[in-house]
Amino acid sequence: MKWSSLLLISCIAMFGMHFTGVLVGNAFQFIISEFFLKIISSIMFLGFGVTILYDGFTNDDDENLCDKYSEAESEVNTKEKNHKRNDLDNKATVSHGIISDFVAFLKSVLTSHSIRVILLIIAEEMGDRSQITAIALSSTYSFYIVAIGGVIGHFFAI
Numbered sequence: 001m002k003w004s005s006l007l008l009i010s011c012i013a014m015f016g017m018h019f020t021g022v023l024v025g026n027a028f029q030f031i032i033s034e035f036f037l038k039i040i041s042s043i044m045f046l047g048f049g050v051t052i053l054y055d056g057f058t059n060d061d062d063e064n065l066c067d068k069y070s071e072a073e074s075e076v077n078t079k080e081k082n083h084k085r086n087d088l089d090n091k092a093t094v095s096h097g098i099i100s101d102f103v104a105f106l107k108s109v110l111t112s113h114s115i116r117v118i119l120l121i122i123a124e125e126m127g128d129r130s131q132i133t134a135i136a137l138s139s140t141y142s143f144y145i146v147a148i149g150g151v152i153g154h155f156f157a158i
Helices: 003-028 034-058 062-090 098-109 112-124 129-140 143-157
Strands: none
Touching: 003 112, 003 129, 003 143, 034 129, 129 143
16 A cells, blocks of 8 residues: 555544544533533543553563564565555556546545544544543534644644
């Protein structure tokens, strides 16, 4: 898979994850008072901080991590070679313009596998620090400001 395809998939997943958090936070402002939302989000951030510190001090799996990395890298290289071989077999020789090329690019990127990956990332990131931040901010501030600010932040993070 090309780097541009991976970038597009990760951007779509991060934007979807952030907008989901903003929508949930916007709905929470009608259910829970702002005072309790601030207390709940403070407790959750404290819990995340303690968990991260604990994992950082107790993690001694550096050798195991290197083995996992090399195994994943070899598997990616094998699949990339197979994918390139299939691309050469299926490549169209006629180009009709910029718009049709862009539509063909989107069709090649947004396959059933990539959509599953996007949905998996959105589901997995629920409850993450950035998600809790989006929920807490959008329950207090304007939906649009939090959405635009989060999208810009995630764009620079990617």
